[in-house]
Amino acid sequence: MDAVRRVIVDGAVGFEKGVITFVGKSEEASKAGKFDRVLDVSGRFVMPGLVCAHTHLYGIALRGASLRIRPTTDFLENLQRIWWPLDERMDNDDAYATALAACLEMALNGTTTFADTYSAPPRPEGSLDAIAKAVNEVGIRGVISFEATERRSVEEGRRGLEENIRFLSKGGDGLAKGMISLHASFTISDDLIARGVEAAKKFNAPITIHVSEGPNDVYHNIERYGKRTVERLRDTGLLGPSAVLAHCVHLNRREIQLLAETGTNVAHNPMSNMLNAVGVMKLPEMLEAGVNVGIGNDGYIFDGFENMCAAFLTHRVDRRDPSILSPQKVLEMATVDAARAYGLRDVGSLELGKKADIIVVRPEVKATPMTRNVYGYLVNGVRGRDVEHVFVDGVQIIDGRRFTRLDKERAEERILKTVERLWSRLGEEPGEAVEPLRLM
Numbered sequence: 001m002d003a004v005r006r007v008i009v010d011g012a013v014g015f016e017k018g019v020i021t022f023v024g025k026s027e028e029a030s031k032a033g034k035f036d037r038v039l040d041v042s043g044r045f046v047m048p049g050l051v052c053a054h055t056h057l058y059g060i061a062l063r064g065a066s067l068r069i070r071p072t073t074d075f076l077e078n079l080q081r082i083w084w085p086l087d088e089r090m091d092n093d094d095a096y097a098t099a100l101a102a103c104l105e106m107a108l109n110g111t112t113t114f115a116d117t118y119s120a121p122p123r124p125e126g127s128l129d130a131i132a133k134a135v136n137e138v139g140i141r142g143v144i145s146f147e148a149t150e151r152r153s154v155e156e157g158r159r160g161l162e163e164n165i166r167f168l169s170k171g172g173d174g175l176a177k178g179m180i181s182l183h184a185s186f187t188i189s190d191d192l193i194a195r196g197v198e199a200a201k202k203f204n205a206p207i208t209i210h211v212s213e214g215p216n217d218v219y220h221n222i223e224r225y226g227k228r229t230v231e232r233l234r235d236t237g238l239l240g241p242s243a244v245l246a247h248c249v250h251l252n253r254r255e256i257q258l259l260a261e262t263g264t265n266v267a268h269n270p271m272s273n274m275l276n277a278v279g280v281m282k283l284p285e286m287l288e289a290g291v292n293v294g295i296g297n298d299g300y301i302f303d304g305f306e307n308m309c310a311a312f313l314t315h316r317v318d319r320r321d322p323s324i325l326s327p328q329k330v331l332e333m334a335t336v337d338a339a340r341a342y343g344l345r346d347v348g349s350l351e352l353g354k355k356a357d358i359i360v361v362r363p364e365v366k367a368t369p370m371t372r373n374v375y376g377y378l379v380n381g382v383r384g385r386d387v388e389h390v391f392v393d394g395v396q397i398i399d400g401r402r403f404t405r406l407d408k409e410r411a412e413e414r415i416l417k418t419v420e421r422l423w424s425r426l427g428e429e430p431g432e433a434v435e436p437l438r439l440m
Contacts, residue, residue: 001047001335002351005328007374013046015356018394023350039389045361045374045382048349049112049140049390050304051338052296054208054246054267057102057116057131058090059299061419065426075214075278083119084151089425090120092130097418099134100411105302106140108401109384112357112392113141113339113347115244115267115296117181117208121149121156124163132167132176139397139405141357143206143342145181148196150188157192161199168203175392178203179342184210185229186220193236206242206342208267209233212255213247214278230255239264244341246296249273249281256282260289265341268333270310272298280318283311283325294338295330303384308334312379327375360389 001007002023012029014022022032029035062082072078095118106114118127124146135142144167148160161180168178180200182188193209200207212218212229221229230251233239239262246267248259259266268281286293297307312330316322339348346354361378363370363386370377390398397405 001331001349003349005332011046013350013356013358015358015391015394018356020350020352020354020356023352039360041360041362041389043362043366043370044388045370045378046350047359047361047378048335048347049357049359049392050110050334051294051336051344051348052106052111052114052304052307053244053265053294053333053338053341054269054296054298055102055114055116055302056118056299057114057134058086058095058098058118060102060105060302061094061098061422062086062299065423074216075276076216078276086426087119088122089422091123092127093418094422095120095127096130096134097415099131100137101415101419102299102302103134103138103140103142104403104408104411106304107138107390107397107403108387109303109305110359110361110387110390111140111302111304112359112390113143113344115143115145115179115206115208115338115342117145117147117246119147119149119183121152121160124156124160126163128163128167128176128178129173132173135176136174137406137411138403139392139395140175141344141347141392142176143179143344144176145179145208147181147183148188148192149183150192151183154189154192157188161192161196165199165203168199168205179206179208182207182209184213184217185232186217190232190236193233193238197237200242204242206244207238208244208246209238211245211248212250213273214276215250218250228252228255230258234258234262241265242343244294246298247273247278247281248286249279251282253282253285256285256289256291259286259291264291266291266293267296267338267341268293268311269296269298269300269307270314271307272296272300274310274314275300280314283315284319287325287329292337292341293333294341295334296338304334305378305383305386308379327379330379331375356391356394358391359387361386362388 012026146160146163150157164180180196182196221232241263244265248266308330315325336348347357
């Protein structure tokens, strides 16, 4: 997949020093120079690594967890009874272990770049260094951040923002780069939004925020500020090409138009939205308006191919229209469009001069010929388990589904011990939840 979305049969990709130097027919590759190594991937798809537009790496800690809580009835209760108690018990060891687990899984499933938002309001300091350590050990790219929130106190919001600024000030760490992250408009003040926007501009960094994931965000802004969520973000200066708004489920047409007019990006998380039963975003209207949309996992299912398929199917059934969204557009949303949302112009497609972030896919069972209709094949018939080789920055980090840079079994031992300790802390009776509408 290159700039004009060519599908090349019997093709080849060459790279040197982490940069793509050739894309074309295999018999023409020799004209591009002599390569030190040739990997025969006949009968496979060679494609750009997937780019996850929004995740919470630490969300992997909730997989299979037994929580002593009353069953939730809406999205706000999901936050209060599940996510926020987890946030308040996380420490930097947990941040590292969960990031390592999620990065291992994403790498195996073909994701080579992701954008992460981490949350632990009582303990922000140094958390991004712990996450960056995991990112670099696995060898994939991460745009990482600490989620600033004032749901407990204004001081914790300040400390969360300062952790992002600290990490940005040192220029990130290897494959991990920084950004500014704010939780959601119903847990932050206009002042914190303004300071976040100022910091993002100072460091020329992306800024991300959760927007109207559930209806409570909309109700809060109308009740408190007399405007809808996107209108408030416009008035506080957050909208623009450097902003990525996660979810955007409950937007009206005027809000979508504001996103288009300002060049603001959106991260679509279809599987998480289904899990939380919050609704279906107006993706067709966003694309028609010209809004750039990438696909994320929101810390739920770390298989980018699963998330692509979910996006493809969700809007077909929601609109009862089988032509509402093409497989090609879905793949673009999971690669080049997601990369563009974060200003990453050198990843997301196979083009000369771009980073050699490449995956090789071999369907577990070849039931049909691998024809030029590869977009439908990839979205409907491929899953992360079919990823055979992964290269990031020209370095092979997965070879035949085996990690080349670390011992997966030893990593899993450390991860499990850490998460077991975290689970024991989660077993404690959680404190009384704070109703965010009373705070902000």
